[in-house]
Structures are given as structure tokens and as C-alpha cells.
Amino acid sequence: MYRERYTLFFVGGRINELENVIDRLIELHKLDMDIARLRKQCCEIPAQIKLLDGELSRAGQKVAGKQVEIRENEKKIRSREQAIEGHREQQGKYRVQLFKLKSNREYQALNNEILLLNDKISEIETDILEYFERIDAARKDLNRLEMELRELERKIVEKQKVLKEQYRGEEKLLVQKEAERKELIKAIDAEYLERYQRLVRKHGSAVAEIVSGSCGGCYVRIRPQLAALARSNDVLVNCEKCGRFLYWSDVSES
Numbered sequence: 160m161y162r163e164r165y166t167l168f169f170v171g172g173r174i175n176e177l178e179n180v181i182d183r184l185i186e187l188h189k190l191d192m193d194i195a196r197l198r199k200q201c202c203e204i205p206a207q208i209k210l211l212d213g214e215l216s217r218a219g220q221k222v223a224g225k226q227v228e229i230r231e232n233e234k235k236i237r238s239r240e241q242a243i244e245g246h247r248e249q250q251g252k253y254r255v256q257l258f259k260l261k262s263n264r265e266y267q268a269l270n271n272e273i274l275l276l277n278d279k280i281s282e283i284e285t286d287i288l289e290y291f292e293r294i295d296a297a298r299k300d301l302n303r304l305e306m307e308l309r310e311l312e313r314k315i316v317e318k319q320k321v322l323k324e325q326y327r328g329e330e331k332l333l334v335q336k337e338a339e340r341k342e343l344i345k346a347i348d349a350e351y352l353e354r355y356q357r358l359v360r361k362h363g364s365a366v367a368e369i370v371s372g373s374c375g376g377c378y379v380r381i382r383p384q385l386a387a388l389a390r391s392n393d394v395l396v397n398c399e400k401c402g403r404f405l406y407w408s409d410v411s412e413s
């Protein structure tokens with residue numbers, strides 16, 4: 160339970176000073192919320208930029224993959240063309256030998272070898288045609304992927320530019336808010352500041368608006384007398400449950 164739960168802080172004639180305390184605590188609360196939000200965004204933006212880099216790199220890898228596929232098929236074609244060349248050379252040698260052969264049987268056998276090589280060559284040529292077809296299809300894919308990559312690159316560069324600008328702006332604002340905070344806490348009594356920090360450690364926030372008659376921090380109902388005191392701005396009022404400093408803004412309704 161909050162140690163000072165029923166304590167109210169009356170300061171008699173020093174109303175202006177008291178108003179300053181709650182105003183400064185509200186201001187500190189707002190600054191702390193802004194600082195937390197800005198710090199979070201300053202962490203998230205570089206991660207978003209990195210994520211976009213990853214997306215671009217994956218699209219680039221797809222293009223590179225297609226280029227490799229095309230080169231590999233071209234290599235296969237070259238090796239098959241060399242095989243055909245080898246077979247044709249062999250056929251040439253056989254043809255020279257044909258003239259030297261005496262018997263019809265030998266002639267027939269060698270001629271069959273030549274014809275067999277013709278079949279092999281024609282098989283290889285069919286393979287080569289298939290590789291050419293694969294290359295054609297891969298080139299079409301490559302064109303599409305390259306177009307997509309260029310489009311993605313354009314979009315990502317634009318997005319990253321916006322994010323970087325946003326980051327610079329938020330970083331600048333963060334430095335500014337931190338400097339404002341440093342100045343503001345100089346003007347807050349050490350005792351209040353200590354209580355403020357303790358509440359932040361415990362609940363994540365130390366100041367709450369009274370919303371529809373309840374504490375905006377823990378949502379417990381505020382006794383009407385306390386709500387009226389907060390509304391009067393004459394005394395510093397804390398929530399009886401969570402201990403947060405309570406304030407009443409003009410837009411609040413009981």
C-alpha cells in the first residue's frame with residue numbers, strides 16, 4: 160500500500176507555488192511520455208531501415224539466382240556443342256578409314272558406327288534445344304525480376320529517405336526534450352521529485368488525470384471530496400490507491 164495514501168498537502172497561502180508544483184509535475188509527466196515515445200521510435204526506425212535493406216537484398220538475390228541459372232544452361236550448351244564437335248571429328252576419321260577397308264562386312268560395321276554417332280548428335284541437339292528454351296524462359300523471368308527490383312529499389316530508397324528524415328527530426332526533438340527535462344527538474348522540490356521518480360518506478364507514471372471521477376492511472380473511483388480538492392487546485396492530491404499525483408483538466412467531467 161502506498162505509504163502516504165491519505166496525506167494531502169495543504170500549503171496555506173502559498174497557492175501559486177502549489178499550482179506550480181502540480182503544473183510542473185504534469186509538465187514533467189508529459190515530457191517523460193514524449194521522451195519514452197521518442198526513444199522507442201529512435202530504436203525502431205533503424206530496425207525498419209534494416210528490414211527494408213533485407214527486402215531489397217532478397218530481391219537482388221532472386222535476380223542473381225536467375226543470372227546464375229542462365230549461365231549454367233549456357234555452360235551446358237557449350238559442353239554439348241563440344242561433344243557434337245568431338246563426334247563429328249570421329250565421324251570424319253571413320254570416313255577416311257572407310258576408303259581403306261577391303262571387306263564389305265568391315266565397311267558396313269564402320270558405317271554403322273558413323274550412323275550411330277549421327278543418332279547421338281541428334282540426341283544432343285535435342286538437349287541443346289531444351290537448354291535454349293530454358294534460357295529463354297529464364298531471361299523472361301530475369302527481365303521481370305529486374306524490373307521488380309528496380310521498382311522496389313525506387314520505393315525503398317524513398318521510404319528510407321523518409322525514415323531517415325523522421326529519425327533525424329525525432330533525435331533532435333529527443334535532445335531538446337531531455338534538455339527541457341533537465342531544466343524543469345531543477346525547479347521541482349527534491350521531495351516531490353523523489354516521490355515522482357518512485358511512482359514512475361512502481362507504476363510507469365506518476366501523474367494521472369481524473370477522468371469521469373476516476374484515477375486515470377489505476378481507474379479507482381476518487382472520492383468526490385478529493386476530486387473537488389483537485390479541481391480547486393488549492394492542494395496537491397494523490398490517488399488513495401496508487402498514490403499518483405492527480406489533476407483535473409478543464410476537459411475532465413466528474
Ligand SMILES: [Zn+2]
Nearest residue numbers: 374377398401
Ligand atoms: Zn490511482
